[in-house]
Amino acid sequence: xxxxxxxxxxxxxxxxxxxxxxxxxxxxxxxxxxxxxxxxxxxxxxxxxxxxxxxxxxxxxxxxxxxxxxxxxxxxxxxxxxxxxxxxxxxxxxxxxxxxxxxxxxxxxxxxxxxxxxxxxxxxxxxxxxxxxxxxxxxxxxxxxxxxxxxxxxxxxxxxxxxxxxxxxxxxxxxxxxxxxxxxxxxxxxxxxxxxxxxxxxxxxxxxx
DNA sequence: GGCCAGGACACCA
DNA sequence: TGGTGTCATGGC
Numbered sequence: 001x002x003x004x005x006x007x008x009x010x011x012x013x014x015x016x017x018x019x020x021x022x023x024x025x026x027x028x029x030x031x032x033x034x035x036x037x038x039x040x041x042x043x044x045x046x047x048x049x050x051x052x053x054x055x056x057x058x059x060x061x062x063x064x065x066x067x068x069x070x071x072x073x074x075x076x077x078x079x080x081x082x083x084x085x086x087x088x089x090x091x092x093x094x095x096x097x098x099x100x101x102x103x104x105x106x107x108x109x110x111x112x113x114x115x116x117x118x119x120x121x122x123x124x125x126x127x128x129x130x131x132x133x134x135x136x137x138x139x140x141x142x143x144x145x146x147x148x149x150x151x152x153x154x155x156x157x158x159x160x161x162x163x164x165x166x167x168x169x170x171x172x173x174x175x176x177x178x179x180x181x182x183x184x185x186x187x188x189x190x191x192x193x194x195x196x197x198x199x200x201x202x203x204x205x206x207x208x209x
Numbered sequence: 210g211g212c213c214a215g216g217a218c219a220c221c222a
Numbered sequence: 223t224g225g226t227g228t229c230a231t232g233g234c
Contacts, residue, residue, distance in 0.1 A: 010215095011215095022215095023215090026214090026215050026216090027215085027216040027217065028213090028214065028215085028216045028217080028229090028230095029214060029215080029216085029230090029231075029232095030213080030214040030215085030231090030232075030233075031214085031215065032214090032232075032233075033214080033231060033232060033233090034215090036231090036232085037231095065230085065231070066231060066232075067230090067231070068214090068229085068230040068231040068232080069216090069217090069228095069229050069230055069231080070229095070230070070231080071229075071230085072217080072218090072228095072229060072230090073229095076217090111217085111218080112216095112217065112218085113217080114216060114217050114218080115216090115217095116215080116216065116217090117216070117217080120215080132215085134215050134216085135214085135215075135216080136215065137215095150224095175215090176215090179215060182215090183214095183215090188213090
């Protein structure tokens with residue numbers, strides 16, 4: 001996959017805080033729309049926990065509007081900031097220093113943060129070896145017969161974590177590569193498996209076996 | 210004009 | 223536990 005697409009350099013974001021905001025804002029939303037919202041925040045000089053905390057909900061909602069679901073996302077962002085301020089004196093470094101399992105549970109307890117968003121934060125902002133499962137990953141695995149379409153999140157996650165070394169840098173780009181494969185070759189209506197680098201490699205490996 | 214995008218959650222049986 | 227509706231903008 002990397003030979004075909006090159007390193008994907010995920011996650012786009014200048015700071016860890018920006019990565020976290022991106023994880024919250026990209027839920028069921030194209031990254032292009034997320035970038036518009038992040039650009040709004042940057043222009044408003046609100047891309048830090050302190051500045052963002054001081055923003056009234058109405059103003060924050062207007063800035064987040066291009067990313068869609070802006071009312072929900074406003075609540076999610078403010079909920080995260082409340083947790084950060086109440087539990088960690090607003091220090092992202094302190095929060096992200098928590099042991100992986102505890103941090104994951106804390107994130108999941110916040111409203112607006114589910115498994116994928118929590119794991120994106122763990123991997124891309126905190127650098128933990130946690131494999132992220134998203135809709136593209138599901139589609140690619142199902143398309144290649146590597147997992148059932150109904151498999152649970154944790155089943156798919158352990159599939160990767162069992163078979164790959166626990167290396168955050170590897171997980172990082174591996175997930176991004178799967179998304180690239182999903183976007184490029186695993187279309188719902190007209191998948192192009194013949195040209196798919198993953199499909200070709202799997203065919204080779206089956207032929208060898 | 211319809212479909213979909215790097216989901217989460219409430220509600221229901 | 224599993225299925226369904228809702229949330230919303232913007233690009234194609």
